Amino acid sequence: MTDQFKTILLKAKLNFAILVAILVIAVLGKFTNPELTNGIFVTADQLVSELYLVFIAITLGAFIPNFKLVVLGSIAAFIGAVILIQAGIFTYLTTEYLFAVLIVVLGFASIANLYRHYRENGL
Template sequence: MNEQLKTILSKAKLNFVILGVILIIAVLGKFTNPEFTNTVFVTADQLVSDLYLVFIAITLGAFIPNFKLVVIGAIAAFIGAVVLIQAGIFTYLTTDYVFAILMVTLGFASIANLYRHYQEFRF
C-alpha cells in the first residue's frame, strides 16, 4: 500500500470509526427499536436543512486540530443534555432530538476532518 495512503488512513481512523458507528446504529436500530431509529433519522434529516448546525459541525471538524476533543466534547454535551432532560430541566427537548443533533454534528465534523486529511493526498 502507498505510504501516503497509510498515513492518511492512520490519521483519519477516528473519522471512519464515527461514520461506521452511525451506520451500525442505523442498521441495528432498524432491528431492535425501529420507531426510535426512524424518529432519530427523520429528525436528523430535518436538522441537515438547518444550515447553521451543519456549518458549526463542519467548522469543528475542519479547524479544530485535535479531533478527539471535538468527539469527546460532543458526546459530553449529549450526555449532559440527556441528564438534564431526565431531570426535567429541559422539558422542551427529547432524547431522540438531542441524539439526532449528535449524529448530524459528529457526521459532518467527521467528513470535514476527513476531507482535511484527504487534501494532503497527492497522486
Template structure:
C-alpha cells in the same frame, strides 16, 4: 497502497470509527426498535436543512486540530444535556432530538476532518 494513503487512513481512524458507528446504529436500530430509529434519522435528515448546525459541525471538524476533543466533547455535551432532560431542566427537548443532533454534528465533523487529512497530502 501508497504511503500517503496509509498515513491518511491511520490519522483518520476516529473519523471512520464514528461514521461506522452511525451506520451500525442505523442497522441495529432497524432490527431492534425500527420506530424509534426511524424517528431519530428523520429528525437528523430535517436538521441537515438547518445550515447553521451543519456549518458549525464542518467548522469543528475542519479547523480544530485535535479531533478527539470534538468527538468526545460532543458526546459529553449530549450526555450532559440528556441528564438535564431527565432531571426536568430542559422540558422542551427530547433525548431523541438530541441524539439526532449528535448524529448530524459528528457525521459532518468527521467528514470535514477526513477531508482535511485528505487535503494535507494532496491526494
C-alpha cells in the same frame, strides 16, 4: 496502496470509527426498534437543512486540530443535556432529538476532518 493513502487511513481511524458507528446504529436500530430509529434518522435528515448546525459541525471538524476533543466535547454535551432533560430542566427537548443532533454533528465533523487529512497529505 500508496503511502499517502495509508497515511490518511492511519490518521483518520477515529473518523472512520464514528462513521461506521452511525451506520451500525442505523442497522441495529432497524432490527431492534425500527420506529424509534426511523424517527431519529428522519429528525437528523430534517436537521441537515438547518445550515447553521451543519456549518458549526464542519467548522469543528475542519479547524480543530485535535479531533478527539471534538468527539469528546460533543458526547459530553449530549450526556449533559440528557441529564438536564431527565432532571426536568430542559422540558422542551427530547433525548431522541438530541441524539439526532449528535449524529449530524459527529457525521459532518468526521467528514470535514477526513477532508482536512486529505488536503494535508496532498492526494
